[in-house]
Amino acid sequence: MTSLMILMFLFMPQADLGQAGFSFENGNQLYQNGKYEQAISQYRSVIDLGYESASLYYNLGNAYFKLNDIGHAILYYEKAKKLAPRDADILHNLKIARVYVVDKIQVPNPGFIIKQWNRLITFFNTHQLSVMMVAFYIFFLLTLILYLVIRKSHIKSLIKFLVYPSAFAFAVFLLLFLLRLDYDRNHQRGIVLEEKVTVMSAPSEDAKEVFSIHRGLELIITDQSGDYYRIRLADGKEGWLPGSDVGRI
Amino acid sequence: MVFKYAKMICLLLLLTLPVQAQTVQITASVDQTTLAVNQQLVLSVELTGEDANRITSVPPPDGGDYLRFYGSRGTSQNIQFINGKTSISITHTFVYMAVKAGSYTISPVTIKYKDKTYQSNSIPISIVKTGTSSPGSRSENREDDSEDLFLRMLTSKQRVYPNEPVIVTFRIYAKVSVTGINPVQMPETTGFWAEEFDLGTRLQTQNEVYKGVRYAVADIKKYALFPTSPGKKTIGPLTLDCQVRVRNRRQSKDVFDSFFNDSFFSRTVTRKISSKPVAIEVLPFPATNKPSEFSGLAGRFDLNATLDKNNVKTNEGITLRVRISGQGNISIIPKPDLFIPADFEQYEPTVTQNINRSGNGISGHKTFEYVLIPRFPGQQRIRPFAFSYFDTGKKDYVTLRSPEFTINVEKGDEEYNSGIGSGFSKEEIELIGQDIRFIKLHSPRFSPLESRFYQSFYFVALLVFPALLFLLALAYQRHMEKLNKNRAYARRRGANRLARKRLSQTKACLGESTQKEFYSEMSRALLGFAADKLNISSAGIISTELEKSLKARGLDAELVDMYIALVQKCDLYRFATTSSSREEMEQAFKKAKEAIIKLEKAL
Numbered sequence: 053m054t055s056l057m058i059l060m061f062l063f064m065p066q067a068d069l070g071q072a073g074f075s076f077e078n079g080n081q082l083y084q085n086g087k088y089e090q091a092i093s094q095y096r097s098v099i100d101l102g103y104e105s106a107s108l109y110y111n112l113g114n115a116y117f118k119l120n121d122i123g124h125a126i127l128y129y130e131k132a133k134k135l136a137p138r139d140a141d142i143l144h145n146l147k148i149a150r151v152y153v154v155d156k157i158q159v160p161n162p163g164f165i166i167k168q169w170n171r172l173i174t175f176f177n178t179h180q181l182s183v184m185m186v187a188f189y190i191f192f193l194l195t196l197i198l199y200l201v202i203r204k205s206h207i208k209s210l211i212k213f214l215v216y217p218s219a220f221a222f223a224v225f226l227l228l229f230l231l232r233l234d235y236d237r238n239h240q241r242g243i244v245l246e247e248k249v250t251v252m253s254a255p256s257e258d259a260k261e262v263f264s265i266h267r268g269l270e271l272i273i274t275d276q277s278g279d280y281y282r283i284r285l286a287d288g289k290e291g292w293l294p295g296s297d298v299g300r301i
Numbered sequence: 302m303v304f305k306y307a308k309m310i311c312l313l314l315l316l317t318l319p320v321q322a323q324t325v326q327i328t329a330s331v332d333q334t335t336l337a338v339n340q341q342l343v344l345s346v347e348l349t350g351e352d353a354n355r356i357t358s359v360p361p362p363d364g365g366d367y368l369r370f371y372g373s374r375g376t377s378q379n380i381q382f383i384n385g386k387t388s389i390s391i392t393h394t395f396v397y398m399a400v401k402a403g404s405y406t407i408s409p410v411t412i413k414y415k416d417k418t419y420q421s422n423s424i425p426i427s428i429v430k431t432g433t434s435s436p437g438s439r440s441e442n443r444e445d446d447s448e449d450l451f452l453r454m455l456t457s458k459q460r461v462y463p464n465e466p467v468i469v470t471f472r473i474y475a476k477v478s479v480t481g482i483n484p485v486q487m488p489e490t491t492g493f494w495a496e497e498f499d500l501g502t503r504l505q506t507q508n509e510v511y512k513g514v515r516y517a518v519a520d521i522k523k524y525a526l527f528p529t530s531p532g533k534k535t536i537g538p539l540t541l542d543c544q545v546r547v548r549n550r551r552q553s554k555d556v557f558d559s560f561f562n563d564s565f566f567s568r569t570v571t572r573k574i575s576s577k578p579v580a581i582e583v584l585p586f587p588a589t590n591k592p593s594e595f596s597g598l599a600g601r602f603d604l605n606a607t608l609d610k611n612n613v614k615t616n617e618g619i620t621l622r623v624r625i626s627g628q629g630n631i632s633i634i635p636k637p638d639l640f641i642p643a644d645f646e647q648y649e650p651t652v653t654q655n656i657n658r659s660g661n662g663i664s665g666h667k668t669f670e671y672v673l674i675p676r677f678p679g680q681q682r683i684r685p686f687a688f689s690y691f692d693t694g695k696k697d698y699v700t701l702r703s704p705e706f707t708i709n710v711e712k713g714d715e716e717y718n719s720g721i722g723s724g725f726s727k728e729e730i731e732l733i734g735q736d737i738r739f740i741k742l743h744s745p746r747f748s749p750l751e752s753r754f755y756q757s758f759y760f761v762a763l764l765v766f767p768a769l770l771f772l773l774a775l776a777y778q779r780h781m782e783k784l785n786k787n788r789a790y791a792r793r794r795g796a797n798r799l800a801r802k803r804l805s806q807t808k809a810c811l812g813e814s815t816q817k818e819f820y821s822e823m824s825r826a827l828l829g830f831a832a833d834k835l836n837i838s839s840a841g842i843i844s845t846e847l848e849k850s851l852k853a854r855g856l857d858a859e860l861v862d863m864y865i866a867l868v869q870k871c872d873l874y875r876f877a878t879t880s881s882s883r884e885e886m887e888q889a890f891k892k893a894k895e896a897i898i899k900l901e902k903a904l
Contacts, residue, residue, distance in 0.1 A: 073744045083740055103747035111740040145737040151729045155643075182755035186763045193767040200778040229755070248644075261684060264643045 072098045076108060079115075088115045106136035113145065122152045122268040123245035127299040130243060130270075134301060137177050153268035159286040173228070173235050181232050185225040192218040240273040242281065242298040249298075251291035255280030262291040273300065325350040327421035329362070329410055330515035332476075333448065334426045342368060342397040345515060346410050346421060349390040354378065356414055359393040367405040367428055368397040399428045407513075424513035449476035452521070452541060454488075454576040462584050464599040464630045465693045466496075466525040466663055471539045471576055474509070474516040480569060481544035482521065488576075489537025490526055492583075494630055496656065496663050498523035525663040527630040531585035540575040586691055592700045594638065598690040600629020606703035608683075614711045618674050623650075623703065625688060626666030631656050634667045637703075639686050644710075646674040675710040682707055789836035796833035800826050800897050804890075811886055817875060819886055823893050824871035827864070830897055834904045844868045856903050864896050 079094035095112045098104075109132035117125035129146040136142060162170070176184070195214045202208050247267050252259035255277040265271070265285070275282035280292045325348055332343040346359050364370050374394035381388045405428065410421040450473075457468035473482065482504070504519040511518075521541065528534060546569050586597075605624040613619050623637050631654055641647045648671070656665035675681060683706040692699045754760055803826035810819040828847065832838065835850055844865050851861045870889065874881055881889075 069747060072747050076744055080740060080742055098747070099750065102750045104750045105745035105747050107741040107743070107745035108747070114737055114740050117737050141738045141741070148732050148735055148737050151732045179754050182753075182760065186760065190763065190767050193771045197767075197771050197774040200774045203781075233755075261640060261642070 068101050069103070072101050072103045075101075076111075079111060083111065083115055083118075086118075088118045091115045092119075104131075104135070106132045106139060106142065108132075109135065110139070110142050110145070113142075113149070117145070117149055122149055123243055124299070125149045126153070126268045126270070127243040127245065127301065130241065130301040134177060135179075137174065137180075149268070154266035155269045157269070157285055157287050173232055176228070176232075178229070178232050178236060181225060181229040185222070185229045188218060188222040188225050192222045241301040242271050242273050242283070243301065244269045244271065244297060245299050246297040249293050251283070251289075251293050252280075253291060255282070255292040259292065263289060265293075271298070273298070325352050325356065325412070325414060325419050327410055327412060327419050328510055329407070329421040329424055329513075330510045331407070331424055331426060331513050332515075334424070334513050335429065336399050336426070337429050338399050338402055340399050341371070342399060342426070343374070344395045344397060344407065344424075346393045346395070347390055347515075348393075348412075349388065351387065351389065352414065353389045353391045356391070356412055359410060359412060361395045362408050362410050364397050364407075365405055367399065367401045367403055367426075368407075369400050371396040371398050402428050402430045404428075422510075422513075426513070450474070450479070450543060450545060450572060450574060452539065452574045452576040454536065454539070454579050456536070456579050456581070458581075459579070460582045460584060461528060462586060462599050462691055462693055463529060463531055464494075464527045464597055464633070464691075466527050466600075466630070467493075467536075467581055468662065469524045469526055469536055469579075470520050471522045472518050472520050473541070473543070473574075474511060474518050476514075476516055478546040479543050480546055483542040483544075484521070484539065485542050485573065486538070486540035486575075488522075488524075488539045489535075490524070492530065492532075492534045493526040493528055493536070494633065496525045496527070496630075496632075496658055498525065498658050525658070526581075527633075527663075528581065528583040531583045534581045534583055536579050536581060538575045538578050540573060543572050543574060544569050545572050587696075590698055592687070592689040592698055594687040594689040594700060595691070595698060596635050596689065598629055598634065599693050600627055600690060601692060601694065602627030602629060602634075602688070602690050602699075602701065604688050604701035604703060606686075606706075608706050608708070611707065612709045612711070613675060615675055615678055618672050619708065621671040621673060621683070621706070623669040623671075624666055625668075626664075628662050628664040629690070631663065631665040631667050637669060637686050637688060639671065640684050641671070641673060642681055642683070644675060644677045644679075644681060646676055648672050675708065678710050678712040680707060680709055792833040792836050796830050797901065799833065800830040803829065804894060804897070807890060807893075811890065812883070816880060816886070820871045820874040820889075823890065824868060824875060827868050827871065827893060827897070831864070831900065834900070844872070854904070856900075860896075860899055860903060863892075864900060867893055867896055 075094050075097045079091045079098075082088075082091035082094060092112060092115045095108055095115065098108055109128045113125045113128035113132060116122075116128060126146065126149050129142055129149060132139070132142045133146060192215070195211055195218050199208060199211045199215055202211065244265055244267055248264055249266070250264045251262045253262050254260075269285070271283045271285050273281045274284050274290075276295070277292070279295050281295045281298055282290070282292050283298070284290045328347045328349070330345050330347070332345075336342055344362070348356055348359070361370055361373065372395070374396055376394070377392050379390045379392075405426055407424040407426060409423045412419045453472050453474060455470040455472055458465075459467075461467055469488070471488070473479070500520055500523055504521070506517055506519045509516055509518040522539060526536065586595075586599075603626050605626070607622050607624075609620045609622070621639075623639070625634050625637075634654075636650065636652075650669040650671045652667065652669055654665060654667040656663060685702045685705045687700050687702050689698060689700040691697075803822055807819055807822040807826060810822055812819070831847055831851065835854070837850060847868070848861060848865045851864070852858065867889070871893075
């Protein structure tokens with residue numbers, strides 16, 4: 053059963069992959085000719101096929117930026133950043149796009165230690181952390197196995213030197229990975245896509261208005277009820293808004 | 302005697318009298334309500350009103366069995382002109398003698414004038430027997446021990462809701478001449494928010510009949526006390542030092558004495574008087590129908606919210622004014638729970654309040670002024686806000702709502718980009734106008750959407766498979782170790798038995814003809830024993846190798862040397878032609894046995 057699944061995974065999407073690459077190239081061509089709307093539909097067709105990549109999201113973000121849709125531009129830059137957290141182009145364009153966000157939220161300075169801690173957690177994305185964790189895990193077990201199996205004493209002592217560092221590296225990445233999973237669960241981020249969104253006190257249309265936010269603002273989705281998201285801003289303000297006004301990163 | 306009482310009445314009449322117009326009013330009062338038998342009682346009947354001086358005859362009220370009418374002390378007049386109106390008061394004074402102990406009510410004085418009948422109040426008095434007139438019984442109906450000077454605390458209500466004001470008046474009652482008042486202790490008002498009334502710098506003196514006795518009264522202090530929380534509370538007493546002029550009263554009926562009892566001959570004494578504390582019960586607000594906006598205010602209020610203009614341009618200020626006026630504790634009116642849309646820049650409101658502390662309650666208004674600056678064009682709404690209070694008259698909650706404001710914001714003249722908010726940081730200003738970096742052209746490696754390696758089958762497999770391998774390796778290592786350990790153990794255990802067997806074989810070969818076999822067996826016994834003990838291969842072992850191994854085990858060098866020497870000796874006789882005697886062989890056998898025992902012990 054599982055082997056069948058692997059086979060399906062390996063062979064089935066080959067035709068689609070070709071199509072995805074073709075659409076991507078098409079989109080790039082349209083972008084260069086200034087036809088941003090058509091470029092966007094080409095890029096989006098790749099996503100509709102079930103594929104994603106940092107470059108694809110980055111290009112989509114650029115196309116939206118050119119159309120002055122800051123909300124979608126930031127959303128796709130953020131998606132790109134999630135896949136490639138240290139790509140200089142993505143970071144640069146994201147910074148420029150954020151200038152045009154209307155709401156300037158005063159985020160209380162979290163302090164040096166918390167800032168560094170968040171940097172550490174978000175330095176690698178979850179995928180990278182999981183790969184590294186597994187790599188060190190295998191390396192560590194391999195050294196252990198060799199240590200147990202090999203009987204020649206001089207090779208054994210050499211291997212012994214490798215066991216401890218690999219165990220340490222594995223432990224560090226395991227911890228980082230688990231912390232990152234926890235961080236991701238508590239930081240389901242979203243971007244405001246509508247020009248102006250009124251945040252309500254409850255998940256219904258006739259609830260009391262609490263405050264309003266504008267296109268491109270980043271927020272954290274803390275809960276969901278029907279079509280409404282419960283959100284929290286960086287400065288701690290909370291409320292409910294229609295889920296359709298927000299794009300999940 | 303006559304002179305004395307007339308003078309006293311004149312003194313009373315020097316005080317301002319309340320103005321009563323159109324009708325005639327009759328008030329009766331006595332100088333004391335508790336008196337002893339054979340004491341005099343002075344009854345004053347005061348007629349006030351425009352027509353008071355037309356009534357010439359006032360019949361003295363009946364004294365019954367208890368009081369004997371002594372006679373009239375005459376009349377005194379007091380005419381006042383206030384704002385063009387004339388007010389006249391005429392006092393008729395009668396003197397009675399108490400003749401019988403007991404409680405008696407002096408019946409009202411009835412006067413017929415212009416076909417109308419006017420009636421005064423009735424006065425209850427009690428007459429005690431001479432000598433039983435103790436201070437306790439005298440002060441029974443009094444606020445203070447002293448009958449002629451005391452302080453009362455008058456409260457408007459004794460059961461109130463939180464923040465419903467209790468009007469507390471400290472009123473001095475005097476039948477003596479008071480020349481100075483000096484507060485010693487201010488009333489304790491813990492648990493209340495106190496607003497003091499402005500009574501002016503001069504005390505307003507009035508006449509008041511209290512329990513049938515006429516006093517000169519004046520309000521010393523007046524407060525509006527707002528209880529802060531429900532429960533039983535006490536308003537503490539006010540203590541005053543009063544300068545009182547006293548005459549040197551002598552029990553003499555001499556006319557000349559009365560003459561010298563003039564104020565000129567009086568002296569001033571200081572008397573300390575206090576009011577009694579009053580308990581106030583503060584009821585909790587009813588729990589039913591309590592609005593969510595309710596903030597604890599009680600009284601009666603009005604809400605007025607105005608906006609100075611409805612059409613503005615961006616970055617122009619508008620003023621929203623919220624005014625709450627009414628009766629109640631104005632000072633604690635909270636800031637309205639106003640929701641200003643985020644598209645407005647807003648500042649803290651300026652708050653002004655005006656409290657009127659005169660009259661019969663605390664009233665006033667509080668105004669909150671919000672300056673709002675719209676930053677974005679479009680139609681903006683300011684939602685109505687609610688203000689809730691407890692109406693103490695209706696005993697119910699009242700919620701007032703402000704109107705909803707709609708503001709049309711037009712784009713201002715000044716350079717303004719709706720896409721960019723205000724307040725850029727230095728870093729951001731540098732970024733404005735910068736172009737974004739170009740798209741990535743090379744075809745990327747696509748991965749399936751939302752595919753997460755750490756949730757995939759591979760991830761689990763990569764975690765489980767090496768773990769299985771490791772367990773396998775661990776099992777292998779354990780097996781090998783056990784095997785190793787067991788073989789050495791077995792050999793060590795079998796070494797003694799084997800050595801004994803070989804030695805007995807050696808002994809069988811003892812004899813000159815079997816010399817070679819003898820030494821060969823002995824050599825095998827010695828070498829085999831050591832090899833088994835050390836768990837090394839005994840086949841092809843040579844003495845030098847054995848010596849090294851034994852010494853490596855840290856054995857005594859002497860023992861090792863002896864052991865090796867024996868082995869070498871065996872080898873020598875085994876292969877050499879030199880023969881050894883039977884005794885020599887026996888000795889060698891004995892030595893070998895000893896050596897094995899020693900080695901056994903050493904290992």
